[in-house]
Amino acid sequence: MATSVGSVHTSSDIVKDYDCDGCKSKTIQASADSFCETCLKCFCEKCLYYHDQVFANHLTYGRGEANKWPISKTIEDLLLKCDVHSNKKLKMFCEDHSQLCCSDCVLLNH
Template sequence: MAAVSSFHKGSDSFLDFSCSPCSEEWKETEAIFYCEQCVNFFCGDCCKPHTQLYKTHSPYGRGDMKKWPVSKATKDLVEKCEAHAGQKVMMFCEDHRELCCSSCYVDIHRQCSGIKMIAESIPDGTDNLQQLLEGMNTTLDKLNEMQNNQ
């Protein structure tokens, strides 16, 4: 994937998106453009030859970040368990209406009767599907807000 989150060595700086060509050269440069056709991120220096070479491509700048994919850091934040660092949420507890990882299951939700794998928790029927869609839209709005705040 082109989106790379990284910390500079010896620094507290954080890149939400790294320039794809620079990353291939082991350079950490912040991306300021995203090309949807190439699925690559570009710094200012790398975007110039890209737009000259691919005249029909229109990279999106930071002002159009709603058209950028969710950064790896944001995706990791959403997929990781808040209570157990490094664990990925894989289950949904219907009793508590919470996402949980395997450690959460053992520590908190072992007695719950409504534990399902997330893939199995997708409801049947159009009413439930509408509720799921609304929930997904709410989550997407939160992700976009988090991304814009970065």
């Protein structure tokens, strides 16, 4: 029997390199030091300073709280893509087969 799967919100203990979204918009390469949960954007130290001047009430996390940073959307999309039906996302879990599956897989195999 297939059941619905919630969204993926996980991270690992490995520190990942995130690009600063503020610098990226200006075609500047800089590593992010913080993540704003409200904006859903990553910022280097300089951009975070300006961000905090305008958005003082936003919730931000530094590198010490990287476990609260999101998994990269690209990686999340890749992990949730069905191997059989490449245009579908994995949304169900079949307990009988212990397998993640998309809606097409559920109809055809589970």
